[in-house]
Amino acid sequence: MMFQNVDWLLIGEATIDTLLMTGFSLLFTVLIGLPVGVLLFLTSPGQMLQHKGIYQVAAFIVNVLRSVPFLILLIVMIPLTRVLAGTALGVQGSIPPLVASAAPFFARLVENVLRELDPGVSEACRAMGANSRQTVLWALIPEATTGILAAIVVTAIALVGYSAMSGVIGGGGLGDLALRFGYQRYQTDVMAVTVIILVVMVQVLQVFGDRWVARLNRK
Numbered sequence: 211m212m213f214q215n216v217d218w219l220l221i222g223e224a225t226i227d228t229l230l231m232t233g234f235s236l237l238f239t240v241l242i243g244l245p246v247g248v249l250l251f252l253t254s255p256g257q258m259l260q261h262k263g264i265y266q267v268a269a270f271i272v273n274v275l276r277s278v279p280f281l282i283l284l285i286v287m288i289p290l291t292r293v294l295a296g297t298a299l300g301v302q303g304s305i306p307p308l309v310a311s312a313a314p315f316f317a318r319l320v321e322n323v324l325r326e327l328d329p330g331v332s333e334a335c336r337a338m339g340a341n342s343r344q345t346v347l348w349a350l351i352p353e354a355t356t357g358i359l360a361a362i363v364v365t366a367i368a369l370v371g372y373s374a375m376s377g378v379i380g381g382g383g384l385g386d387l388a389l390r391f392g393y394q395r396y397q398t399d400v401m402a403v404t405v406i407i408l409v410v411m412v413q414v415l416q417v418f419g420d421r422w423v424a425r426l427n428r429k
Contacts, residue, residue: 242313
């Protein structure tokens with residue numbers, strides 16, 4: 211019988227857990243990664259607040275976190291995760307390492323988006339007497355909105371994959387289900403269902419994200 215090992219109630223709960231992990235992680239990733247990306251841009255050579263020391267320190271931290279494989283980061287962060295979230299298991303325990311992995315990635319995307327803007331935007335703001343904060347809030351961020359939203363979509367898709375990997379340490383969600391039932395108990399039908407749901411999630415995020423960005427571009 212097809213899918214005879216699949217507990218659809220358990221699949222539903224795991225899907226909700228994955229959506230919660232992705233949603234909350236994306237929220238904190240944007241809240242942290244956006245200002246870090248702006249800082250990297252503003253303090254880089256040739257920009258308004260160029261500062262070699264600050265830029266190098268921020269870039270070093272971002273590069274280090276980006277270079278650590280997510281599975282290793284999950285394990286290394288267990289003590290810190292317990293302090294921040296109260297547990298290293300389940301949805302709650304998966305969020306800190308997800309954010310630590312995705313925020314630097316998103317920050318670099320934001321930095322690249324800002325670099326692609328016309329330098330004339332910043333120069334016009336300076337000519338009108340705007341300070342750095344006003345230039346960022348009133349000119350750079352509004353001009354880069356479409357690119358930042360596209361970066362959010364890319365980051366959300368990456369987080370879906372990361373959330374699946376968190377099942378290795380009991381992070382909950384579809385990854386945990388696929389590991390415990392699909393891999394350890396050789397229930398290939400469970401594995402197949404979890405993979406299909408993850409693929410559908412990614413496709414839905416990509417389609418709606420592309421439409422969202424395209425609609426903003428038309429405006």
